[in-house]
Amino acid sequence: MSLTSYLAAPPRIFNVSSFILTGQQNFVVLTFFLCHFNSNKLKNYPMPREQIILECSEAAKEGKPASRYYSTRNKRTNQEKVEKKKYNPFLKRRTIHREVKS
Numbered sequence: 001m002s003l004t005s006y007l008a009a010p011p012r013i014f015n016v017s018s019f020i021l022t023g024q025q026n027f028v029v030l031t032f033f034l035c036h037f038n039s040n041k042l043k044n045y046p047m048p049r050e051q052i053i054l055e056c057s058e059a060a061k062e063g064k065p066a067s068r069y070y071s072t073r074n075k076r077t078n079q080e081k082v083e084k085k086k087y088n089p090f091l092k093r094r095t096i097h098r099e100v101k102s
Helices: 003-008 024-036 039-043
Strands: 050-056 068-073 083-088 093-100
Touching: 050 083, 068 083
Parallel strands: none
Antiparallel strands: 050 068, 050 093, 083 093
16 A cells, blocks of 8 residues: 555554655655544553652651552652551551652
8 A cells, every 4th residue: 555545545543564665755654644643542541650659657656667558640740749548557557658759
C-alpha cells in the first residue's frame, strides 16, 4: 500500500514498517503518523507516578520501631507530602503514616 492511499483514507493507526523509506520520506511518514494518531487513546494511558515511602509518625514517640509502607503519587496533582492512615503491627493499631524523603 502506498503513502498516497493512506493520505486519502480516514485517520487511523497504520504500520510504518510496511513502507520502504529512505531519507526525507521517513520524516513525512512520521509527521503524518503523529498528526493522525487517535489522541483519545493517549488520554487513557496513565501518567508516570513517583514512588514514595510512608513511615509511622507515632512509633518514635512511644519508643517502638516504625513501620514503613511503599506507595505512589502523581507528582503534578499532589505536590504536598502524603499522609495516610495505615496499620502499624508494632503498636497493633492504625496510625498516621507520613511521606519521608526517599
